[in-house]
Amino acid sequence: MMQKAHHPNRLRALLREAGLTIREIHRETHIPESTLYYWAAGHGIIPKEDRKALAHVIGCSSHDLAPKYDIGEKIPYETASSEWSREMLIKRRELLHLLSVAGGALLTSDIDWNRIEASLTRPLDIDDIVVSDLEIINSRCWSLFMTASPKSSVLDGVLGQLKMQIHFLKEVRATRMHQRLCALTSSMSQLAGEIFFDLYDHATAQSCYISAASLAKEAEAFDLWASALVRYSYLPIFEGRYENAVPLLEHAESLAQRGDPALPTRSWTAATYAEAVSGIGNVKAYQSAFERAHHVSTLTMNCPAWVRFDESRLPALQGACYVRLGKPDQAEPILQKALLQSAKTNRRRAMILSDLALSALQQADIETACTYAEEAVTLAGLSESGFLRNNVLKIQQQLTPFISIEAVRALEQHIAALA
Structure with missing residues (x-):
């Protein structure tokens, strides 16, 4: 099935018109081929400086390369x-x-x-x-x-x-x-x-x-290999392309089975798989995966930093899965518990607050959604994280139909101040 381009551009069409290949562009710009293919598929914003470099090689303008970037399209935060x-x-x-x-x-x-x-x-x-x-x-x-x-x-x-x-x-x-x-x-x-x-x-x-x-x-190094694929899967998951993450995570789970059972890699891959399948509405697969993820509670070994996953992360992940499944009544109490018990950093707290805001939106509780989102915006500003800012923008987009409500207008102003 052809995947929707979330950030459409004309890179592929302009290369075809100019008679150029991805490999030739790579040689001229030193941008990796995998990155060029990723952009050509419309799955990521092409940074401004790279648009200039590509336009110079192709023989077009930056606007020709990505016209929708310049006509007021509401796209995610672009550093x-x-x-x-x-x-x-x-x-x-x-x-x-x-x-x-x-x-x-x-x-x-x-x-x-x-x-x-x-x-x-x-x-x-x-x-x-x-x-x-x-x-x-x-x-x-x-x-x-x-x-x-x-x-x-x-x-x-x-x-x-x-x-x-x-x-x-x-x-x-x-x-x-x-x-x-x-x-x-x-x-x-x-x-x-x-x-x-x-x-x-x-x-x-x-x-x-x-x-x-x-x-x-x-x-x-099978655990390390699996962890690379888990991190890779976060890209389609956070872009809403859940079906693209599933094969990566299936491979990661098979690799983790060949790794060290004392490490939490198997639980981490299962928990991330639960996130992906919840995004495509597969309740049965989510339940099975999350049950596998709970194995982390039996582990006692001190883990290397690259596989940092422990039992404290499960409530927030489970709540996020219920939000993706459209079950806000089940998501909210779990996320509230996570907010009290496992929000050890501003980043983690902001992520939980963003999910709480989405849960409130699913229940048509606009005022509560704005309350959660306001704190998430503040934390995003403190962290200077593009990832957290884009979480906030997703909430903003869903609140657009309610712009007549004062709390929504106040949130819009707060978000605008981040720019």
Whole structure:
């Protein structure tokens, strides 16, 4: 079945008219082919600077490439046209280059930087101590990401770590060391993907997750491979293309079965699968998947940061599933419980509040929906998260028919102040 283009553009048509291929555009612009295909399918907004680069190569104007971007179409928050500075665009290009090569870091006292520096000049001298130090740096990067606001503030460290690991990866040939480096690089690629997902740059996030999955496959790291596919599935889930997420998650679940049963990967993949199938209205599949996800409550092992999933996340996920299934009477009490018990960060709280607002809307309680949405807007502004802002815009779109209500007009003004 042909999928609806959520952000239509004329990239595919203009390439055909110019007699150009995606590969030729990739060679001229250094934008990954996977990203170009993603944009050509209309599944993500093409950032402003990339529209200029594409237009230059194709021989058209930026407006010709994406006319609907310029005629007042209400599209999600686009960092390229507002807060995304030229410095961030440069970092994004650097990341995409690193991922194509793969096919800084944090200064801490317990890492042997002299040994790492020596290995950078003589890559074949890399040893277990160097790789163990790189693992420590990876862990620190993830820890900083989880507490950082905005999430993009850790991007420099992540890029530095990726650059170092890919440098080693190109040179090392010993199988065991090569696989360890592949696993480390996959972890950092997933972290970079999370940063760009938070910025609502889904095309770049997709490139990160595809690279991460390939690296984890090379490493034969099944839990890491499954986690890359779970993160990849978030892109279609949060764009409302639930049916596109299902095959990714089915593959992820099969990989997780080959992984470490002491890790929560199996529960995480099942919980995310529950989100996807609830979006297409499959109640039976949702119930079965969520039952599998509850296995996480039996686990006691301390988990690596890249698979951070625990029992505390289940209520919010279950509430979100009930919202997608159109069962607000079941969603609301669960989400209220999640708000009290598991909203440990502003990001998590904002996500729960957004679902509560949607639940209230489904019950035609406009005033309550606006109350929840007002706090979500405030938290989105504090976090500088494009992901959270787009959650707010989804609520705003559903409230448009009720613009005559004072609370809705006040919310519109609050959202406008985010720009």
